[in-house]
Amino acid sequence: MELRDPVPVGTRFHITSGHLGTIKYVGPVDGTPGIWYGVEWDDPNRGKHDGVKDGRRYFTCLVPNAGSFIRPSKSLNFGVTFLAALSAKYVDEAHGVSDRENIIFGSSKKAVEVEAVGFDKVRSKLRDLERLREVSLDNEKVAFTDTPGQIRRTCPNVRGLDLSTNLLPSWQVVAGITVELPCLERLILNQNRFLALDGELPATAFEHIVELQLNDTLMTWAEFREVVCFMSALRVVELGYNRLTSLSAKSSKFVPLIHDLNFDINELSDWTSVATSLSDFVALRRLVLSRNGIRIIPPLSLECSPIQSVRSLALSANRLDDWQDLDRLSQWCPRLESLNLAGNFLSDSDGLARHSRQYAIAKIPTLLTLDGSAVSAKERTDSELFYLSFISQHSSGNEEEICRAHPQWTALCNKHGKPEEALPRKGDDNKISKSLITVNVYRCLTRPDKDQRHTGKLTPIKTLPTTKIAVFRLQLTKALKLPRSAGRNMVEIWLCLEDGFVELCDDSHDLSWFGIEDGSDVFVTVNSTEQ
Template sequence: MDSLPLVGGRISYFGHLGTVKFIGEVENTTGIWLGIEWDNPDRGKHDGVKDGKRYFSCRVSNAGSFIRPSAQVIRGVSFLQALKAKYVEQFHGSASQEKVILGSSNGVIEVKAVNLDKIRSKFANLGRLREVSLENELVSRVDESGLIRETCPNVRGLDLSASLFSTWGIVADIAVELPVLQRLALNRNRFTEMTLDRSKMSTSFQSLTELQLNGTLISWREMQQVTSFMPRLVSVELGSNRLCELGFSAPIITHSQIRNINLEGNQCKVWTRICQSLSTYDQLERVILASNEIDSIAPPAHNSLILKKLEHISLSSNNLKSWNDLDALSIWGPSLTSLSVIGNPLVESGDEIRYSRPFIIARLPALCTLDSTAVSAKERTDSELFYLSYLSRRFSLHEPGFEMASLMREHPRWEALSKKHGTALGMSGISSHQDRLSRKLIEVQVQRHFACAPSEIGEWMDPTTVRALPTMSLKVFEHKVRKALKIDKESKTSFWLKMNDGTWAELSDNFHDLDWLGLETGSKVLCCVTTA
């Protein structure tokens, strides 16, 4: 290689990206070594320590190793070099005909094409580009001032994920020449220098509305510093950044319009601290907290922390175990209309998982979508009545020694739901609701079958009885059956209803309810299972 990279610079080595953390000699060896912190820590061998001596440190444990300088250490290309290499096919000359092999023929069919260079010249007009993806194209530097604007001024969406720049200055220099840039993806980059040039940053991102910083190891505070220069920003993604804490200080921002924040795949655990950080964004409508380590949700200590405009939150694949977490969530998000909780112990294990959907619907009064399935007005009514009847049985309202305080403390929605459905405590209304719901529940016989469609089925052997409200959608019914039959997530399922004439009809409309699909007590449903 012509020269050594700089400490803090980014390199690609046989397709693996890393940051140069050290350049120099290593004891008991000869020659120059490069100390690299790899983006993929699995490639590393140590933390910058060799034979007891520290040469550099890594942000991720054991992500470092030493390599020799060589031609295989690639330091990247300019923005326009990457753009032209990907979007401009080279001209082949003046010949009017070329031989082209049809890709779908596996090399068998060869045809002659006329004037392909004319077509290439049309597509070589980079000024027409609106969406540009230079992911993994190893962009490391900007071109001469003005050239990017001259070449592709109409770019609205730009993906620079897995590039080789290390400072925000280079990103700003590229963005300032794209005056209508609205969407910018910088996933899997590493910013080793967070000193921001205010004059440069303040003019570079004026039209930006979406920013992706997944897998960059950027901190919450650093994100706030960067986004303070983006006055129109609406959505920011910070997934898989190993974030344990966000931070409690007010954002460095004067005109925050951020409505969507994605924190999926981090290590955040303490709900109150998460919400303290999020509450500074008063326009927040959508939050993704899937695959974190949240294990409980306590009620807010005071109203200033409530996320008043929050409409959707994903808490999938966390560690929530208590129904009280959902009661507290309804206080944190009084406008919550959409929720994802699949993958939590609360809905995956325990004695009450078969009731999880109606229980959640009853606890969250504004909920319209649960785990990507719509909540109809009919399902809401049935769920709330079911919830009331369940509580009346559990707390034995008519028995001596019943304590209303205990009921209200554990189930704060009881009073509002009782008033809504005209159920007065101590009266016969509850029993009436219980009777109504008991009559509505249907019992379906479900048999597992290891095939993609029905075949010869003899006598049903130990079918599983699944009880469900007829207002339940087929999609929710499928989830319920998967739990009951312990079908793994990788396997595919299809459902077939046995008709009166002995034939099988596939149930394929996930969003129709069971009643509409013709299921009733005694119906036989075949669950066909195929492994992925």
């Protein structure tokens, strides 16, 4: 669609190379004739500066060095209306009156032409847009709404709508589309760039929206709060990849009862600031803060935690390296049931590399799932006994000092008894030692066969029979010093039996389920060029 000059600031555009951008400035540039567009590219690698030329600032960019100047050109595509994009994707004109037509499958020299019957009937069904429940117009250059009433008459039953990577310039345009979709519940707007909201939005535009995705939109938290107050039914929100460095303090704006907030891959490194800023979100159950550079979880200094309602927390791939962070986490999230910690540095400290899961389980008494693997009642008991045994062997100081350093010590002693009281003193192993088994691990270059037995270097691993295969795989990775990139599909585990080998490929079961006991032989192969 062509726009009359002057093109307004905030207009989105597309060029033939596939790049998208936003016009941030329209006017002259010192030292050159004519009109220029100052633009910010969605892909910052295409930019040359941040809106400053020869010492003068013409515009600002959300991402450093994502800007450049271009000349007005007919090659700039300013997008299409919602219904034009919908028709282009979901409607195909019939090929004539005959119900037979030739269809070509494949391409180039391998193309095959066949005669098909009834394709016009299929197209007829696709043309019945009233039946559409899920619509995906990802990267279809949607930039405008349509004449009021047209969208409602065309596709009134849409429940889910994906408008990612389009040319939508503002929330007013989005509202102009959604107000025509009275059944809409899921709205995906990833990789768009919106102007800050200026004014009110129609009361019915977002009244049934339950799920909203705003990943890689570069929206600020304040801009999000301005918009979300029009979404009273909202429960699930994604705000990943938005370069967020902080969340502003409380706002007087209405806050819906959001259950799920996802901040994956931002820069929210200040735990206290994030938690305090979420105090308005009283119904929050799931919080994702993976890959945000969080280094420490400080003690709770408030009388009541602002995120005490959180039951599921993702802290994967942060920079936590102190086990006391988990003790303090229980203060902040006293109802925590599910936790993701993979990719932190906790397991590398205090000699706990092989037992980090047991230690984490014991420190958080409410935990039911850790790193995607369920915590059984038996695993919890084993983990708590290990915790007591480890502390009694490695801690010095009096009882008061131990309790201060290990907040779960008293509760677990009351539950299981103190190690010196509950466990035999001399001549016998304690309970946790009795529970540990030694698995003989051999690494081989190829899958083992029935003639292959104890070859290669032996690496004994002490572990609990209740250890899940997924956790045992991580223990193997560390014990054999495999690269951290070695994932599940690369590391194969084979149990040696009398009549051959069986692969341990079901990560949901524990070692005892496969019959692994003290002295069992396990062979490991790594499907990687890096041996």
